[in-house]
Amino acid sequence: MSWGARLGLAVWGALGVGCVVGGFEVAALAVRLPVPFVPIELLLAGAVAVAATGALGVLLALALSPALYALRARETEVAVAAVLALCTMGLAGLHIWRVSWLLWTESRSMAAFTLGILPIGLAGIVYYNAQYWVKRIAVGRSGVAAWPVLAALVSAAGVGAAVAIAVLRPAQGPKLAGNSAILVTVDGLRRDAVGVYGGDPTPYLDQLARESITFVDAVSPTPASGPGNAAALSGLHPLRSRRLTDADDLIRAVVTLPEALSDQGWTTAAFVGATSVAAETGMAQGFLSYDDRFVPPWARVALLAPFAAPTWRPARETTGAFLRWLGAQPSRPFFVWIHYADPAVAAASGGDVAAAVVQVDASIQQIREALEAADRWDDTAMVIAGTHGWMNGEHGLTGAVGLYDPMVRVPLVVRVPRYQPRVPRPEPQVRLMDIPATLLELLALEPVLESEGAALLGYGTGRRTATMSCTLVGRSSSGELRVGLRNNGVKFLEAAAGGSPELYVLGSDPREERNLAAEEPTIVEAARGLVGSDAAALRALEPR
Numbered sequence: 001m002s003w004g005a006r007l008g009l010a011v012w013g014a015l016g017v018g019c020v021v022g023g024f025e026v027a028a029l030a031v032r033l034p035v036p037f038v039p040i041e042l043l044l045a046g047a048v049a050v051a052a053t054g055a056l057g058v059l060l061a062l063a064l065s066p067a068l069y070a071l072r073a074r075e076t077e078v079a080v081a082a083v084l085a086l087c088t089m090g091l092a093g094l095h096i097w098r099v100s101w102l103l104w105t106e107s108r109s110m111a112a113f114t115l116g117i118l119p120i121g122l123a124g125i126v127y128y129n130a131q132y133w134v135k136r137i138a139v140g141r142s143g144v145a146a147w148p149v150l151a152a153l154v155s156a157a158g159v160g161a162a163v164a165i166a167v168l169r170p171a172q173g174p175k176l177a178g179n180s181a182i183l184v185t186v187d188g189l190r191r192d193a194v195g196v197y198g199g200d201p202t203p204y205l206d207q208l209a210r211e212s213i214t215f216v217d218a219v220s221p222t223p224a225s226g227p228g229n230a231a232a233l234s235g236l237h238p239l240r241s242r243r244l245t246d247a248d249d250l251i252r253a254v255v256t257l258p259e260a261l262s263d264q265g266w267t268t269a270a271f272v273g274a275t276s277v278a279a280e281t282g283m284a285q286g287f288l289s290y291d292d293r294f295v296p297p298w299a300r301v302a303l304l305a306p307f308a309a310p311t312w313r314p315a316r317e318t319t320g321a322f323l324r325w326l327g328a329q330p331s332r333p334f335f336v337w338i339h340y341a342d343p344a345v346a347a348a349s350g351g352d353v354a355a356a357v358v359q360v361d362a363s364i365q366q367i368r369e370a371l372e373a374a375d376r377w378d379d380t381a382m383v384i385a386g387t388h389g390w391m392n393g394e395h396g397l398t399g400a401v402g403l404y405d406p407m408v409r410v411p412l413v414v415r416v417p418r419y420q421p422r423v424p425r426p427e428p429q430v431r432l433m434d435i436p437a438t439l440l441e442l443l444a445l446e447p448v449l450e451s452e453g454a455a456l457l458g459y460g461t462g463r464r465t466a467t468m469s470c471t472l473v474g475r476s477s478s479g480e481l482r483v484g485l486r487n488n489g490v491k492f493l494e495a496a497a498g499g500s501p502e503l504y505v506l507g508s509d510p511r512e513e514r515n516l517a518a519e520e521p522t523i524v525e526a527a528r529g530l531v532g533s534d535a536a537a538l539r540a541l542e543p544r
Helices: 005-034 039-063 063-070 077-104 109-116 118-138 146-168 201-212 224-232 258-262 315-327 344-348 353-373 432-442 457-461 521-541
Strands: 180-186 211-217 267-273 290-291 333-338 379-387 409-415 428-429 469-475 482-486 490-494 500-505
Touching: 005 039, 005 118, 039 063, 039 077, 039 146, 039 521, 063 333, 077 109, 077 118, 077 267, 109 118, 146 379, 146 428, 180 224, 180 432, 201 353, 201 379, 211 457, 258 267, 258 432, 267 315, 267 482, 290 315, 290 344, 315 333, 315 353, 333 353, 344 353, 353 428, 379 432, 379 500, 409 432, 428 432, 428 457, 469 521, 482 521, 500 521
Parallel strands: 180 333, 180 379, 211 428, 267 290, 267 333
Antiparallel strands: 211 409, 379 409, 469 482, 482 490, 490 500
């Protein structure tokens, strides 16, 4: 058989292999992500995945065409099968080796190795079956199109399985009695943008704060959205959850609050507003339903995801998705996470941040009114937290950068149903990592997470008065890794590699304008000792 005929067989075969891989990618997507897809969305994603992966298969076959020439002395079936096996290994490895690498980074070496050799096994299966196909063509017992036709049927089965999974996925867990809880996180919400903290009036949030425990001194360990939200859901510092930037995924080894609640029977759902917390980032762990419908289906296909622009949706749309979900729920306990990104998006784009905060405030009122209308308000706890602030020129910085207080000091309001706290405005420092333990206590559940957080309800009764120390991690405006410590009214900042120390006494210097590092070397050395292990861990985790 001529080299051109061999190339034609290889191209047809690679097209079929690509279609099969694309079909199964969509099925895996439906299994892995609890996003409430509608069938037409999965059909669209399936068509895109099959077309994109099929096209890549053809390109791989063409790229490997020199191998067909090099094997010209061998039997046709051996040469074509070898090329198709290599295409299979490459296409399957595109998806599988990424997961294998994530397992390896989580120190799950045996699982990583087992999964990592799977593309090689698939390549072997294709190698022997392709030889049989080519032999049948050579003796006239099969047409050239038989392989791609079979592949099309298999890929269609994969897409069909994805649609079936989306349709049949249960929307709720087993029935039980108990309170419900809602966690609302807001990216870019500066503490001084909320009326109860001294900002412009935010009437609905201010009213809720007056009925709740409003923490005067809450901090985020990071200036980034994804890591801040991960801390609020996992109870772990970003150094422990391994989500240090928006580009990092939350590792699967972390047990999140929704996972713990789902295991105990709570219906869990999330409604998020930005790609920094889209389902693909690992934040969907434990949620029976995860609504990030602003991400177009084609953007979830591995080959096309790198070309998808970051997207978001306004608070009113995210709230609308929650209200539709709530209207379809029976009277059963739930845990819902609602995420807004409006202030951060407005600040980053030069938009009207004040208007964005007003929209978030109105959305919080919509949530309350819907719960009251459904007769659920009196048995629903609510936590509202900013995940990070924004620099508006302080220290010469603009944007989500640095570890100064406008960036890491955030609003935190905890509403306990049918309870008026004895201490409505506790002053001790608390952290985002304390939210999961607090919600478990609100739901009268025993701690079940490997969390470094503490339950905060004791501050509202006056039983707890200790400040919670917080290590800070982030980057300077030049991209330099920074580490810090905020505790007992003192704040220490330094480059993770050492040098450029800053020391502030926040009680007398709330704007962090007077650096006392040179005047207080003993305190600086003590602070270095306290953050030394975290600084080393931060350096070790930095991409090389």
